[in-house]
Amino acid sequence: MSATQVEILESVSRFLQRSHGLYIDGRWQESTAAGRMAVWNPADGRQIASVADASADDVNRAVNSARHAFESRIWADMLPAIRERVLLRFADLVEQHAEELAQLETLEQGKSIAISRAFELGCTLNWMRYTAGLTTKISGRTLELSIPMPEGARYQAWTRKEPTGVVAGIVPWNFPLMIGMWKVMPALAAGCVIVIKPSETTPLTLLRVAELASEAGVPDGVFNVVTGQGSTCGAALVNHPAVAKVSFTGSTQTGKQIARSAADRLTRVTLELGGKNPALVLKDADPVLVVEGLMTGSFLNQGQVCAASSRIYIEAPLFDRLTADFEQAVKSLKVGPGLDASAHINPVVSLAHQHKIGAFIDEARASGATLLSGDAGPGNGGFYVAPTLVVNPDAGLRLVREEVFGPVINLVRVADAAEGLRLANDTEYGLTASVWTQNLGQALDYSARLQAGTVWINSHTLIDANLPFGGMKQSGTGRDFGPDWLDGYCEEKSVCVRY
Numbered sequence: 001m002s003a004t005q006v007e008i009l010e011s012v013s014r015f016l017q018r019s020h021g022l023y024i025d026g027r028w029q030e031s032t033a034a035g036r037m038a039v040w041n042p043a044d045g046r047q048i049a050s051v052a053d054a055s056a057d058d059v060n061r062a063v064n065s066a067r068h069a070f071e072s073r074i075w076a077d078m079l080p081a082i083r084e085r086v087l088l089r090f091a092d093l094v095e096q097h098a099e100e101l102a103q104l105e106t107l108e109q110g111k112s113i114a115i116s117r118a119f120e121l122g123c124t125l126n127w128m129r130y131t132a133g134l135t136t137k138i139s140g141r142t143l144e145l146s147i148p149m150p151e152g153a154r155y156q157a158w159t160r161k162e163p164t165g166v167v168a169g170i171v172p173w174n175f176p177l178m179i180g181m182w183k184v185m186p187a188l189a190a191g192c193v194i195v196i197k198p199s200e201t202t203p204l205t206l207l208r209v210a211e212l213a214s215e216a217g218v219p220d221g222v223f224n225v226v227t228g229q230g231s232t233c234g235a236a237l238v239n240h241p242a243v244a245k246v247s248f249t250g251s252t253q254t255g256k257q258i259a260r261s262a263a264d265r266l267t268r269v270t271l272e273l274g275g276k277n278p279a280l281v282l283k284d285a286d287p288v289l290v291v292e293g294l295m296t297g298s299f300l301n302q303g304q305v306c307a308a309s310s311r312i313y314i315e316a317p318l319f320d321r322l323t324a325d326f327e328q329a330v331k332s333l334k335v336g337p338g339l340d341a342s343a344h345i346n347p348v349v350s351l352a353h354q355h356k357i358g359a360f361i362d363e364a365r366a367s368g369a370t371l372l373s374g375d376a377g378p379g380n381g382g383f384y385v386a387p388t389l390v391v392n393p394d395a396g397l398r399l400v401r402e403e404v405f406g407p408v409i410n411l412v413r414v415a416d417a418a419e420g421l422r423l424a425n426d427t428e429y430g431l432t433a434s435v436w437t438q439n440l441g442q443a444l445d446y447s448a449r450l451q452a453g454t455v456w457i458n459s460h461t462l463i464d465a466n467l468p469f470g471g472m473k474q475s476g477t478g479r480d481f482g483p484d485w486l487d488g489y490c491e492e493k494s495v496c497v498r499y
Contacts, residue, residue, distance in 0.1 A: 001087045002340070004153065004340050004341045004342040005339055005340055005341075006103070006113050006292075006339045006340075006341060006395075007359070008098060008103060008107075008339075009100055009103060010067070011097075011100045011231065012103045012104055012107070013303075014043070015100075015104065015204070015208060016048050016049045016104075016107075016204075016326065017049075018049075020049065020050070020051040020052065020203075020204075020207055020227070021052050021154065021248075022052050022062065022224075022225065022226050022227065023207060023211070023223075023224060023225040024056055024058075024061055024062045024065050024221075024225075024226070025065040025069075025220045025224070025310040026114045026214050026220030026221060026222050027220070029061070029114065030052070031052035031053065031054050031058050032057045032498065033052070033053055033055040033056060033057050034054035034056055035052075036050040036051065036052065037050060037052075037053045037200050037203075037227065037228070037229075038049050038050050039051060039108055039201075039202075039203065039204060039352075040108075040201075040346035041107055041108070041110075041194050042109070042336060042338075042346075042348065042350065042382060042383045042414040043107075043110060043337035043339065043346070043347050043380075043382045044112030044222060044337070044380050044381050045351065045380075045381035045382055045383065046381070048107055048108065049108075049128075049204060050448075051200075051203045051204075051227040052205070052227050052228070053200075053227070053228050053229060053232075053233070054226045054228035054232075054233040055228070055232065055233070055236075055463055056225055056232065056233075056236040058226055058228070058233070058238040059172070059195070059226055059228075059233055059237050060236070060240065062195045062226050062237075063166060063168075063195055063237070063240045063242050063243060064242070065221040065224055066148070066166045066193040066194065066195050066221055066224055066242075067165075067166050067193075067222075068221055069193050069219060069220065069222050069235065069241045070163075070165055070166060070192070070193045071242060072322075074219045074222075075188070075191060075193060075218075075219050075222045075462070075475075076162075076191035076192075078191075078192075078321070080135050080138065080436065081135075081136055082261055083135050083188075083189070083191070084132050084133065084135040084136050085172055085218040086190075086216055086334060086386060087128070087131070087132035087135065087185065087188060087216075088129060088132045089187060089216040089217060090212060090213050090216035090217075090218065091125055091128040091129050092127065092134075092216075093212040093215055093216050093362060094121070094124070094125060094128065094209060094367070095121075095125055095281070097208070097212065098117070098121040098125075099117075099204050100208075101116075101120065101121060101177060101209070102116035102117045102120060102121050103116070103122045103339075104204050104205050104206075104208060105176065105177055105202075105205050106338040106339055107204075107338075107339075108176075108201070108202045108203075108205070109173060109174070109176060109201075109202045109306075109338075109349055110206045110302075110338050110346050110347040110348065110349055110382075110383065111301050111302070111338050111346055112301075112338050112341075112344075112346050113338055113339055114121060114336070114341060115300070115301055115338075115390050116312065118344050119175065119178055119301075120175060120176075120177045120178050120205070121174055121177070123178060124177055124178045124181050126465055127178070127181060127182065127185065127444065127465045128185050129193075130465035130466065131185035131186055131237040131465070131485065131486075132185070132189060132287070133302055134186075134189050134392075134483070134485060135189040135190075135488050137483070138160040138161050138190065138486060138490070139161070139487075140158050140160040140161055140492075141158060141159050142156075142157070142158045143157045143159065143494075144157070145496070147156055148420055153495065153498055154498065154499055155496055155498050155499070156496075156497050156499065157492075157495065157496040157497075158291050158492065158495050159358075159492055159493065159494050159495070160492075160493050160495060161183060161190075161191040161486075161487070161490040161491070161492055161493075162191075162491050162493055163190045163191035163489065163490060164190070164192055164244045164245045164268060164491055165192060165193070165242075165244035165245070166192070166193055166194075166195065166239070166240075166242050166244050166245075166246060167183070167187040167192045167193065167194040167195070167243070167244070167245045167246075167489065168194075168195055168196075168197070168237045168238055168243045168246045168247070169183030169184065169187070169194050169195070169196035169197070169247050169248075170196075170197050170198065170234055170237070170238065170246070170247070170248040170249070170250065170252045170258070171183065171196060171198045171199060171206065171249065172199055172249050173199035173202040173204050173349050173350075174304040174306070174405075175199040175301070175305075175350070176198055176199065176202040176205055176206060176207065177205040177206065178210070179249050180196060180198060180205070180206045181262070182480055182481075183196060183247045183249075184196060184223060184247075185432065186480075186485050186486055186488065186489050187245075187247070187489050188218065188222065188223065188488045189486055189489075190489035190490050191246070192219065192244075192489050193223070193224075194222070194223055194224065195224045195225075195226060195237060195243075196223075196224070196225050196226075196398075197225075197226050197227070197228065197230075197233055197234055197237055198225070200227065200228065200229055200230070201349055201350055202349070203227040205339040206225050207225055207227070208227045210223055210224075212233050219413075222490055230254070232427060235261075237253075238258050238262065238267075239261050239263055241265065241288060243267060244261055244268060245267065245268040245269070245270075245488075246250045246258060246267055246268070246269045246270070246271045246488060247269075247488075248269070248270070248271050248272070249271075249272040249273075249306070249355075250273065251274055251403075252273040252274040252403075252428075252429075252474050253473070255271040255273040255476065257433030258271065259271065259477075260292075268488075269318050269477065269478070269480035270331070270470075270474040270476075270477065270479075270480065270488050271476040271477045271478065272469075272470060272471065272475075272476045272478075272480065273306075273308065273471060273474065273475050274306065274403040274405075274429060274431070274474070274475060275306050275307060275308075275403060275429045275430075275432060275471065275475050276310060276311060276400075276401070276402065276403055276427045276428075276429045276496075277307060277308060277309050277310055277311070277429070277431055277432045277433055277452070277460075278279060278309070278311045278312070278313060278424035278425075278427070278433050278434075278450070278452075279294055279297070279309040279311070279312045279313070279433070279434045279435075279436065279438045279460060280313050280417065280420045280421060280424050280433070280434070280435045280436065280446060280450070281312060281313065281314040281315065281318060281322065281391075281420075282315055282417050282420075282435070282436060282437040282439070282442060282446075283315035283316070283317040283318055283417075284437055284438050284439055285318065285436040285437050285438065285458075286436075286438060286458075287318065287321055287322055287325060287490070289354060289436070289458060290318075290322060290436050291322065291325045291326060291329055291460065293434075293436075293449060293459050293460055294309055294326075294409075294434075294436075294460060295326070295330075296311065296330050296460070297309040297459075297460030297461045298312075298407075298409045298460075299333070299344075299345060299364070299387055299409075300461060302345060302346060302348050302385065302406060302407045302477075303404070303405060303406045303407045303408060303409070304348060304349065304405050304406065305430060305461060306431060307431075307432040307460075307461050307463065307495030308460075309409065309411065309434060309460045309461075310403075310404060310408070310409050310410065311409075311410050311423075312409060312410065312411050312412065312426075313412050313414045313419075313420035313423055313424055314411065314412065314413060314414065314420075315414060315415075315416060315417060315420065316413055316414065316415055316416075318415060319411075319413040321409070323389075323391060326372075326389055326411060327389060327449050328374045330372065330373070330387045330388075330389055331372075331374045331375075332374075333345050333374050333375060333387050335374070335375040335377035335378075335386065335387070336378060337376065337382065337383055338377075338379060345374070345375070345384075345387050345407055347377070347382045347383040347384050347385075348384070348385055348406055348407075350383060351382070351383055353383070353406070354383040354384070354385055356406075357385050357404060357405075357406035357408065358385065359477075360398060360399045360402075360404050360408065361390075361399070361408060363386060363397065363398060363399060364393055364397055364399045364465075367393065367394055367397055369390050369391065369394065369397070370390070370391040370392065370394040371388055371389070371390055371391075372387045372388070372389040372391065373386040373387065373389075374386050374387040374388070375387075375494050376487065385406055385407055385408075386407070387407040388407065388409075389406045389409060389410075389411055390408065390409070390410045390411070391410075391411050392411070392412055392413055393412070395408050397428075401427070403429070417442070417446070421446060421449055421450070424450060425450065425451045427473075428473055428474045429470050429471070429473055429474055429475045430451045430452045430472030430473035430475045431452060431453055431454070431460075431470075431471040431472075431475035431476070432451060432452050432453065432454045432455070432456070432460070433450040433451075433452035433454075433455050433456075434455065434457070434458075434459065434460040435447055435450065435455065435456075435457055435458075436458055437457075437458070438458075443457045443458075450472075451472055451473065452472060452486070453469065453470045453471045453476075453479075454467075454469055463481070464481070466481065466482060466483065467481055467482060468481050468482035469481045469482075
């Protein structure tokens with residue numbers, strides 16, 4: 001083992017060797033289906049575990065367990081301060097097992113152990129504690145009736161917020177633990193119950209934290225985890241008649257399917273979908289800050305980040321210098337396993353995704369675009385993709401129009417900021433964007449004109465628990481985070497009394 005290689009904990013090895021079932025009603029249960037799903041290590045392409053491939057009957061069992069827990073009011077009627085205390089204890093247990101969870105995340109997803117520690121655990125813990133604190137902040141309003149009827153009658157009116165009920169949480173594979181907790185924590189803080197389905201590619205950490213939730217005192221049936229294919233397990237979950245709310249993070253195509261299914265029953269839906277996020281670099285931008293910020297904003301987690309910058313529009317006076325600086329930065333990146341602390345770029349999540357990204361790159365190369373690539377990584381069967389710059393690609397290429405979700409960014413010369421703005425907004429997506437300039441007036445102007453749910457100035461990919469996050473256009477509906485986060489998991493009821 002090299003000096004930079006992380007040694008696997010015994011607790012991680014033991015967990016991988018377990019026969020993983022479904023976590024329903026506070027305990028492990030076997031699936032009614034015989035099938036299993038393999039979990040692969042992206043760093044070398046080897047199988048590290050297997051999990052249950054849940055059937056529709058399994059999903060029904062999990063949802064019924066959640067519904068029973070909700071209707072019993074064991075969680076919803078718990079005093080908010082007590083519910084908050086349980087959720088804070090849950091966060092404490094996650095923190096106590098942080099290294100174990102970080103290693104599991106790197107082993108199943110491929111990302112750097114440093115990113116697993118900093119984001120999947122560090123940021124997740126911040127979100128968990130922030131959301132736990134919202135439990136005691138749920139409140140209604142007292143209201144005056146505008147025209148009391150009959151004339152002279154006296155009324156007192158107010159609103160109250162009540163938990164929606166059973167929540168279905170569908171989690172992607174790029175940040176399984178962090179995004180999983182973005183669904184679990186607001187649901188539980190609001191008094192709801194949840195059945196969560198991790199991606200079939202990365203199911204392990206959510207199975208582990210379900211045990212920790214029970215240990216923290218979350219009642220049986222309040223937090224359930226089912227593992228399975230999206231086409232069977234996922235479809236059964238979002239279409240279940242007892243599900244009152246669906247929270248989904250993933251592709252726009254799948255999000256549209258979920259929205260159509262939910263529309264038949266008018267199920268509440270929050271969708272955080274794809275992005276093709278632009279960065280607009282004005283001619284007065286600080287070149288050092290731009291390269292530093294957008295190397296992180298583009299290549300974090302191998303570009304497998306919904307908010308990542310993938311289209312960089314640079315005003316002509318800066319273009320040649322920044323292209324050279326980006327090329328130098330990309331060629332300095334070491335590609336290697338996530339457990340190698342010296343590696344900057346790690347494998348992508350799966351062989352299928354590696355091939356998908358490769359097809360985008362091959363199409364760009366065939367079109368005649370200039371490609372500048374870095375280290376291709378170890379030839380050990382892992383799912384590696386060389387970090388790649390595509391210089392001035394044709395605007396009609398799929399690589400420019402569609403979400404690649406990999407370590408590939410487009411560098412595009414624009415004549416002026418107006419052209420850059422037009423191209424930045426020329427997309428069906430609208431999740432994030434950034435503008436880079438030393439002129440505050442221009443920064444504020446372009447931040448208002450960029451069509452995205454979040455716009456950063458002189459940074460990219462910063463998200464915070466107190467800052468609402470979501471997309472415009474086909475990047476989703478609804479918002480996560482912020483002081484009003486729990487509203488998406490509550491029904492507002494008006495109460496009016498005549499006296």
